[in-house]
Amino acid sequence: MTSGGVGKAPAWVDLALVPLVNLVAALIVSGIVVAAVGQSPLQALEVLVTGSFGYGEAIGYTLYYTTNFIFTGLAVAVAFHAGLFNIGGEGQAYIGGLGVGIACLALGGILPFPLIFLVAIAMGAAFGAGWAYIPGWLQAKRGSHVVITTIMFNFIAAALMTYIMVYVLIVPGQQSPESRGFDPSTFLPTAKQMLGWIGIEIAASPLNLSFLVALVAAAAVWVFIWYTHLGYELRVVGKSERAAVYSGISPDRHIILAMAISGGLAGLVGLNEIMGVQHRLLLNFTGGVGFVGIAVALMGRSHPFGICLAALLFGALYQGGSELAFSMPQLSKEMVVVIQGLVILFCGALEHMFRPRLERLFAKPLPAKA
Amino acid sequence: MIRKLVLASLMAAGLALPAAAQNFKPAVIFDMGGKFDKSFNEAAYNGAERFKKETGISYLEFEVTNEAQRTQAMQRMARTGGGGMGASIVVCIGFAFGTTLEAVSKEFPNTKFVIIDSVVNQPNVQSVVFREHEGSFLVGMAAAMASKTSKVGFVGGMDIPLIRKFHKGYEEGAMHVNKNVRVLMNMTGTTPAAWNDPTKGGELARSQFSSGADVIYAAAGATGLGVLQAAKDAGKLSIGVDSNQNHLHPGSVLTSMVKRVDVAVYNAFKSAQTNTWKPGVQSLGLKEDGVGYALDSNNEKLITADMKAKLDAAKADIIAGKIKVTDVTAK
Incomplete structure (x- = not known):
């Protein structure tokens, strides 16, 4: 073990918080994209949910x-x-x-x-x-x-x-x-x-x-x-x-x-x-x-x-x-794929964007080695 | 004041419209190619747009992206209440909707359904099928007449019976003109990706050109765009499909085998709106102008008067039943 450094973050950070933060980030970026094509992001989110x-x-x-x-x-x-x-x-x-x-x-x-x-x-x-x-x-x-x-x-x-x-x-x-x-x-x-x-x-x-x-x-x-x-x-x-x-x-x-x-x-x-x-x-x-x-x-x-x-x-x-495609026909099926893609991007490929920071934030400091 | 008057008269005009017209909600469900495929689905889209422009009645639409959505989309369109759209007529673009429509049409006996390219025998379904082999026969003739090498090519999309039907008609048409003509044939692939692979379409076309073909018929959706481009680059001839594609490369596209999906969609909407819609099978071939070869200012120099005379004679013979074109899908 490293001496005097930071230890592991609690399991719930890894299993729940990190995915949640990733998901929220993906939804925010999706919202920006939806707004960019002139639609209401909140309405889109509501339809999605x-x-x-x-x-x-x-x-x-x-x-x-x-x-x-x-x-x-x-x-x-x-x-x-x-x-x-x-x-x-x-x-x-x-x-x-x-x-x-x-x-x-x-x-x-x-x-x-x-x-x-x-x-x-x-x-x-x-x-x-x-x-x-x-x-x-x-x-x-x-x-x-x-x-x-x-x-x-x-x-x-x-x-x-x-x-x-x-x-x-x-x-x-x-x-x-x-x-x-x-x-x-x-x-x-x-x-x-x-x-x-x-x-x-x-x-x-x-x-x-x-x-x-x-x-x-x-x-x-x-x-x-x-x-x-x-x-x-x-x-x-x-x-x-x-x-x-x-x-x-x-x-x-x-x-x-x-x-x-x-x-x-x-x-x-x-x-x-x-x-x-x-x-x-x-x-x-x-x-x-x-x-x-x-x-x-x-x-x-x-x-x-x-x-x-x-x-x-x-x-x-x-x-x-x-x-979404039914209720908001202005959002084409390609837009729907973009939103799905963003979620995959943030939750899969950009996994490590927030993880290190969040883990450091919640990590318990280790007792310094004697 | 004037604005108010205009508004009031507009409102009065709106109220004066018969209630039936206002409640008339047509719907169209596109297949996986998407409504902007420059070919089959886009033809349907154009038909729906034409209806909208002429009548001012907007239509509901959906593009399916997986198999389960076929049922879901039909149910959503047909249902009234409970999140449904309450469509008066639902037009399904493509044979792949056949089996699901069989079930859904029974669930909604009061909704009118139309399916393109397949037959569903239900009292509330109209099935529109095209005799593509007849149109392909004519463009096969045109290809053989235009060919100097007595070798013509065919590039199909996905290897399915429907595309083999195009190929057989084309081959018979070419043989009708010249018994010694050789028809080279390639299918682009075995998955639906084969409908949308212009690069591979171009490769296949180039390989057929290097084997001596000088006219190639592309029955391959968006893949055909690559075939047409390759023909243009090689200074050879190509034949387009479904929509009139003569304008894509004027002088290089010999003609296009047009399939009037747009007319089918427009007629379905229009007849339902005017209460003249009938269920049953509608087979559209040369006789009904459902298929044909395209002749316009872009290819008038390529189709000589002699060719045109022979094509028109063959067309009349097919309509009269004197020439029988094999339909490989009819067993």
């Missing part, structure tokens, strides 16, 4: 987006802990969705829902994991950098999906490359249905059972990373491969494993999108959630709890953003 949390349907949409971001945020975080930067969440989610879709197409109307549900989870995770396994293997055995290979695998996933949708699964005679609709027995129950069973009425929205799956996954990742042997070993590999070798841990095995778990988590996005909402296979259902997952993991400090909060923020930005 009420549009994402103001009424039942809005909350449903916010949590529906949140579900995707929890999955991809966790995916990126698990790889982070093993020292890997998985940029391939997008492709893994895409291929995972294919797995979920195949399960629904093949088993719809044949098996009862609970079994289909389990098979779909297994297939989604397995397809996503398989897609991440290859870059993981290449990294471990051949030293091909995982950043490069996962980006390449995003493109391969897109090409593969297009081939499958255009030539194999398309409904003949139809314009749009989409599969036939799933059997209704495979549909994930929506939040409206589930709460209806216990007598609570809420507005209809795409929010569905997969939200709970996402929360369970977050809890499982938390236990896995901090309370299992394997999680400990992953973190050792992430901190220092040499130290890992020294303590008898094989980095190769763990790199492949971390990538596979990461891909499996990303693959579960398909559960929400394909089985929960679209009820058919189609192109581009992922719409960039894999990339947003990187920002979510960064902002959530790779901790499942932080990831859930960050995912909620991004969910709110997505839903509030589309509400």
Whole structure:
């Protein structure tokens, strides 16, 4: 320890205050941009907030987006802990969705829902994991950098999906490359249905059972990373491969494993999108959630709890953003992207702008060394 | 005083308008390309703007940015109360809205819906489809007639059945003129990014030029702008798509395969306003002037009188059913 210097700031500064300050700074800059195009920043903020949390349907949409971001945020975080930067969440989610879709197409109307549900989870995770396994293997055995290979695998996933949708699964005679609709027995129950069973009425929205799956996954990742042997070993590999070798841990095995778990988590996005909402296979259902997952993991400090909060923020930005486009048509969709981008910029890239100052401000002085 | 009088008369005029016209709220939902793509969505935007200018009735609009917003936008537009916009007619631009419209149109049986480029069979939906293969046939003929190398090119956007339909019509048109013509074909990509990649469009065009092609048809949204530019730079010819793009590089753009999405949107709004709107399928081809080749002051020197005569004869034959153009999407 340094002598006589400043110690660590309390945890709440790191986990709550810094993100909050970043968020406020992002909103202030966004406000200036909104004002610059001649709109009222306060009105925009109000629309953004009420549009994402103001009424039942809005909350449903916010949590529906949140579900995707929890999955991809966790995916990126698990790889982070093993020292890997998985940029391939997008492709893994895409291929995972294919797995979920195949399960629904093949088993719809044949098996009862609970079994289909389990098979779909297994297939989604397995397809996503398989897609991440290859870059993981290449990294471990051949030293091909995982950043490069996962980006390449995003493109391969897109090409593969297009081939499958255009030539194999398309409904003949139809314009749009989409599969036939799933059997209704495979549909994930929506939040409206589930709460209806216990007598609570809420507005209809795409929010569905997969939200709970996402929360369970977050809890499982938390236990896995901090309370299992394997999680400990992953973190050792992430901190220092040499130290890992020294303590008898094989980095190769763990790199492949971390990538596979990461891909499996990303693959579960398909559960929400394909089985929960679209009820058919189609192109581009992922719409960039894999990339947003990187920002979510960064902002959530790779901790499942932080990831859930960050995912909620991004969910709110997505839903509030589309509400902005409805209620203030003068703010074009590009403006909405600018606002979302500013939040990512301040919370992700400019992470360290306020952090050192805030930490110094709240740090407890260490007793001087004798 | 005068100002007051003017105001009063304006107000009186406003009150005199029939209530139905004031409550008439048209809406348009653009696809992911965005309303300023210089091609497909922009044509729809132009149609909506024309309606606004002529009638003074403003319209609601939304550009979707992800799949889930398709349902959300339709519901928001159609719903009355509860944050809804209460639109009288909702026009959805693009086939990608098909499946979601199927469900949403049942939810709002009293709202009129229109979909472009796809067919949805519901009592409150009008489906507008274009016979792009017919228009592509004509520009294929024009390409083969203008080519000196007997090699013509085709650059598609995203590799989907719709674009293959453009390609097949183009190929048949070129063969119709010259049995020995070779049609080179490249698709820009397999993801929607392929609609908006002018750099790659230019690359593909240059590679086709170096393989001997001297006319290239771009059916690729904004990617086509790169194709047109490459043709201009190489001193070769290009063919535009959807909107009339002849003016982009006068003297280099041979013609454009126009697809009148603007007319479809305008007609939908107008017919709904005047209560003449009907559900069902509207197929717009050469006969209905829904597709065609563009001839204006920018390309009149490129299309000779002889070419024009042959194109018009073929157009009449297609309308009369004497020439059958294959529609690859009709199985």
